[in-house]
Amino acid sequence: MKIAIMGTGGVGGYYGGLLAQAGEDVAFIARGAHLRAIRENGLQVKSVFGDFRIAPAKATDKPGDIGPVDLVMISTKTYHTDEAAQAIQPMIARDTMVISFQNGVDSADRIGAAVGMEHLLGGATWLSAAIEAPGVIGQYSQFRRIVLGELDGRRTPRVETLRDVLARTGATVELVDNIEQILWTKFVFISAVSALGAMTRVTFGEYRAVPEARAVLTEALSEVAAVARAKGVKLDPDIVPKTLAFIDDSAAGIKPSMQRDIEAGRRCEIESMIGIVVRMGNDLHVPTPVMKTAYAVLKPGELKALAQA
Structure with missing residues (x-):
């Protein structure tokens, strides 16, 4: 081929x-x-x-x-x-x-x-x-x-x-x-861990076992899933615990690519990973407080990276 x-x-x-x-x-x-x-x-x-x-x-x-x-x-x-x-x-x-x-x-x-x-x-x-x-x-x-x-x-x-x-x-x-469902199932995971990783600047293994961080991660997963369901996407009812289990089973040293870009001072995928959740949540009247906070915390750094590019 x-x-x-x-x-x-x-x-x-x-x-x-x-x-x-x-x-x-x-x-x-x-x-x-x-x-x-x-x-x-x-x-x-x-x-x-x-x-x-x-x-x-x-x-x-x-x-x-x-x-x-x-x-x-x-x-x-x-x-x-x-x-x-x-x-x-x-x-x-x-x-x-x-x-x-x-x-x-x-x-x-x-x-x-x-x-x-x-x-x-x-x-x-x-x-x-x-x-x-x-x-x-x-x-x-x-x-x-x-x-x-x-x-x-x-x-x-x-x-x-x-x-x-x-x-x-x-x-x-x-x-x-059911590829749409699969894409959104992945997005629930990657959007939430990108937000948590970019804010904490540590690896999966360093934040997933911290009770306070885990609670925020769980809420981020729930927010993205709620937006998907409001759009009519059929997700598994237990997608949040399933995704947490996947994160727990993943290698401790993993960092999402968006987090790696931010730590290197590069432009990142904030709009397609976090901003889109906030915008869809606003349009669909779905509360997304964790993702809104992540967007607000990370946006100034993104603007700085763009200005220096």
Whole structure:
């Protein structure tokens, strides 16, 4: 399968690397020093499942040079979604599949508006990975789970083919008919831990066992779930305790990518991870006091990072 990775960060670099290692024809789209390092030294992956290097690696900052592909995997930061959706258009042919492994819950609609919703598949991943240095991806979690589905719930040959291709990488891959529910289930988790991690600046293991912090985490999970239900999303009735159990079972040293960006003084995904919950809560008349507080606490730092970029 001919595959383009739009955004070779932690998620895109890791899964793109696995796909290339499995024998797929993968092109990595990156920028700056990261792109130069990949071109010169290949893509190095340091993973809890075993280190490897893709060398030589196809890499470019010009999607038009790649041409039409079978699959575009978008894994840019969410604040680059609209730019990425425009940039991938030269790679879209009649049967090209497009899947987003970004955080948040609105990427598919934004990308589909640019390239056509008929190309979009729904996708979610659970993974902790980041760029450690130019050309180097670190992968830290014991989980590397992917869930796929057609946005309308159908079971189609194309989504089954993609499942099989991704499964050959060694990742856990599931095919579902309720991808919207899955996306929101993940969002309940990632939105809440991004807020708590960014405010506390410590790891899962350092805040999840502190009673006061755990109570705030539980409330954040409940707020995001309440917003989803107000939108008509069918979530499991026990999603909050299930998500807490998942956090408890996760490696103690994990930090969400948004938290890592904030700690490094970089622009972060505050709008698509926290701001969207606040805005939807306001529109739907659902109280979100923890998420509003997180947004207020973190927004000044985001504005500073933007000003210095």
